[in-house]
Amino acid sequence: MLTQKETKTCQLCNKPLKGRSDKKFCDDYCRASFNNDLKSAANNFVRNVNNALGKNRRILGSLIPDEHSNVKANQDKLLQMGFQFKYHTHNYIALNGNHYFYCYEYGYLQLENNWYLIVRRHED
Numbered sequence: 031m032l033t034q035k036e037t038k039t040c041q042l043c044n045k046p047l048k049g050r051s052d053k054k055f056c057d058d059y060c061r062a063s064f065n066n067d068l069k070s071a072a073n074n075f076v077r078n079v080n081n082a083l084g085k086n087r088r089i090l091g092s093l094i095p096d097e098h099s100n101v102k103a104n105q106d107k108l109l110q111m112g113f114q115f116k117y118h119t120h121n122y123i124a125l126n127g128n129h130y131f132y133c134y135e136y137g138y139l140q141l142e143n144n145w146y147l148i149v150r151r152h153e154d
C-alpha cells in the first residue's frame with residue numbers, strides 16, 4: 031500500500047489545512063479572496079482584449095479615407111501604430127479564396143511583401 035502523507039494547504043495563503051479532506055481554503059475570507067482574484071484576472075483579460083480590438087478598429091478606420099472603400103498599408107506602419115494582428119472579431123473568405131480578417135466593420139487582407147489591403151465591411 032502506498033502511504034502518501036499529503037498535507038493540503040490553503041489555495042490562497044498556503045497554510046496547512048485541518049479538518050475535512052475536501053477543504054481548499056482555511057476560511058471564508060481566503061475562499062472569497064481567491065474567487066475575487068480569479069474574477070478580476072478574467073475581467074482584466076476581457077478588458078485587454080476589448081481594448082486591443084478597439085484600438086485595431088480605430089487604426090484601420092483611421093487609414094481608410096472617408097471617400098474610399100479600401101486602402102493599402104504596410105505591415106510596419108500598422109505595427110508602429112500599435113496594431114495587433116492576433117486580435118480580430120471574425121473573418122471572411124471571399125469566393126476567390128481571399129481570406130479577410132475583421133475588426134468589427136474594418137477588415138484586412140494580406141497582400142505580397144508585407145502589404146495589406148484595408149477594407150470596410152462587405153455589405154450583405
Ligand SMILES: [Zn+2]
Nearest residue numbers: 040043056060
Ligand atoms: Zn488561507
